[in-house]
Amino acid sequence: xxxxxxxxxxxxxxxxxxxxxxxxxxxxxxxxxxxxxxxxxxxxxxxxxxxxxxxxxxxxxxxxxxxxxxxxxxxxxxxxxxxxxxxxxxxxxxxxxxxxxxxxxxxxxxxxxxxxxxxxxxxxxxxxxxxxxxxxxxxxxxxxxxxxxxxxxxxxxxxxxxxxxxxxxxxxxxxxxxxxxxxxxxxxxx
Amino acid sequence: xxxxxxxxxxxxxxxxxxxxxxxxxxxxxxxxxxxxxxxxxxxxxxxxxxxxxxxxxxxxxxxxxxxxxxxxxxxxxxxxxxxxxxxxxxxxxxxxxxxxxxxxxxxxxxxxxxxxxxxxxxxxxxxxxxxxxxxxxxxxxxxxxxxxxxxxxxxxxxxxxxxxxxxxxxxxxxxxxxxxxxxxxxxxxx
DNA sequence: ACGCCTGATGTCATTCGGTGTCATCACCTA
DNA sequence: TAGGTGATGACACCGAATGACATCAGGCGT
Numbered sequence: 001x002x003x004x005x006x007x008x009x010x011x012x013x014x015x016x017x018x019x020x021x022x023x024x025x026x027x028x029x030x031x032x033x034x035x036x037x038x039x040x041x042x043x044x045x046x047x048x049x050x051x052x053x054x055x056x057x058x059x060x061x062x063x064x065x066x067x068x069x070x071x072x073x074x075x076x077x078x079x080x081x082x083x084x085x086x087x088x089x090x091x092x093x094x095x096x097x098x099x100x101x102x103x104x105x106x107x108x109x110x111x112x113x114x115x116x117x118x119x120x121x122x123x124x125x126x127x128x129x130x131x132x133x134x135x136x137x138x139x140x141x142x143x144x145x146x147x148x149x150x151x152x153x154x155x156x157x158x159x160x161x162x163x164x165x166x167x168x169x170x171x172x173x174x175x176x177x178x179x180x181x182x183x184x185x186x187x188x189x190x
Numbered sequence: 191x192x193x194x195x196x197x198x199x200x201x202x203x204x205x206x207x208x209x210x211x212x213x214x215x216x217x218x219x220x221x222x223x224x225x226x227x228x229x230x231x232x233x234x235x236x237x238x239x240x241x242x243x244x245x246x247x248x249x250x251x252x253x254x255x256x257x258x259x260x261x262x263x264x265x266x267x268x269x270x271x272x273x274x275x276x277x278x279x280x281x282x283x284x285x286x287x288x289x290x291x292x293x294x295x296x297x298x299x300x301x302x303x304x305x306x307x308x309x310x311x312x313x314x315x316x317x318x319x320x321x322x323x324x325x326x327x328x329x330x331x332x333x334x335x336x337x338x339x340x341x342x343x344x345x346x347x348x349x350x351x352x353x354x355x356x357x358x359x360x361x362x363x364x365x366x367x368x369x370x371x372x373x374x375x376x377x378x379x380x
Numbered sequence: 381a382c383g384c385c386t387g388a389t390g391t392c393a394t395t396c397g398g399t400g401t402c403a404t405c406a407c408c409t410a
Numbered sequence: 411t412a413g414g415t416g417a418t419g420a421c422a423c424c425g426a427a428t429g430a431c432a433t434c435a436g437g438c439g440t
Contacts, residue, residue, distance in 0.1 A: 029397085030397065030398085040420080041398090042399090042419065043417080045397085080379045080380040081380055118307060120311055120314055124306075142371050142375045143379065146343070146372060149340075153335065182332055183379065185332045186376040189269050189270045189337055189373065189376065190267075190270040198388085219425065219426085220427090229390090230389075232427095233390075235426085236388080381440105383438105384437100385438080385439105386436090389433080390432080390434090391431085392431085393428100395426105395427085396427085399424085400421105400423085400424105403420075405416105406417085408414085409412100409413090409414080410412090
């Protein structure tokens with residue numbers, strides 16, 4: 001029996017992502033995910049607060065990396081430089097092996113409105129984390145808010161390009177580039 | 191019997207908002223909302239796609255106002271000026287009578303994660319609408335994205351201040367002020 | 381006045397997400 | 411070898427959401 005086989009959480013995540021890819025999110029029940037992982041529905045909900053959450057593991061780590069990345073920047077750095085440093089720190093996580101996972105996950109999330117909502121919530125928490133980390137450096141309103149928002153935007157742009165099918169560039173370079181583009185764009189707003 | 195009494199939609203919205211205020215969102219069932227409105231659960235779901243949506247009426251109109259507001263700005267206007275014009279157009283909707291509703295609604299949404307998610311989704315659609323309207327004016331990437339995002343941020347800030355308990359200033363003035371603050375902040379990013 | 385059509389509503393049954401409760405099992409330790 | 415502990419299963423239950431079908435009010439033409 002599946003009982004006591006290790007890595008229940010990862011097995012559930014794997015089963016969920018595969019089933020979502022095969023049949024779609026709505027056409028997959030939690031019971032089916034649990035069954036493929038050799039577990040039961042009840043156990044699924046012991047690991048994940050709800051059905052969507054199974055696709056959002058590691059978000060807390062990402063938020064932490066951003067906050068710590070900002071906090072770890074030299075004291076004299078500008079808000080943009082602090083955000084750039086954070087993007088550098090974050091880039092260490094986006095390795096080649098995560099790329100395959102991200103590429104499988106992205107169309108699933110994009111295809112479902114509920115999952116998009118959850119993604120937006122995670123993104124909002126990320127922005128809040130960056131906001132607080134920047135505020136702790138002494139950056140005042142409303143500059144903190146704009147910096148955090150643009151940092152998140154740069155991250156999103158970089159991630160999108162990183163996941164694109166034929167791209168082979170590293171996440172870090174893409175992130176720096178995206179942030180530079182945004183900085184330049186702020187001059188064109190009038 | 192409630193059958194054929196008019197304004198079923200508004201009755202449902204009223205009943206829902208009141209019940210959410212009294213007992214909280216989670217502690218209120220759709221059946222209870224429908225009952226207070228003199229209808230049934232099934233009818234509720236004919237008017238609203240899901241339980242959350244009952245709190246988000248008029249969002250399409252808001253998106254439309256933003257898009258048309260941007261499109262209606264003089265051809266030579268900068269992105270910021272176009273967004274400012276849209277905020278002016280939108281301000282016409284935020285009258286005194288809507289203020290009471292907004293003040294009742296805000297704590298309900300803020301108290302529930304599911305409702306926050308939905309709000310973020312609506313906000314994202316708003317940003318997408320502004321993005322497209324700005325792009326139609328010939329504003330290129332990534333400037334459109336930044337302008338739309340900051341426009342939404344200004345709107346959110348203005349709305350927040352407008353709803354604050356002791357505030358008596360008009361929405362339009364608050365919006366212009368918020369947008370100006372954001373423009374100034376872009377100079378401090380480094 | 382009568383009957384018909386149409387759209388809005390009610391009724392019923394069902395699926396599935398999510399949760400509380402308790403039993404059960406594997407492993408560890410004394 | 412007997413508990414003790416933590417993870418899992420089994421079961422019941424609630425509520426959101428949806429499909430299928432019945433029913434009712436009002437408008438319209440005759």
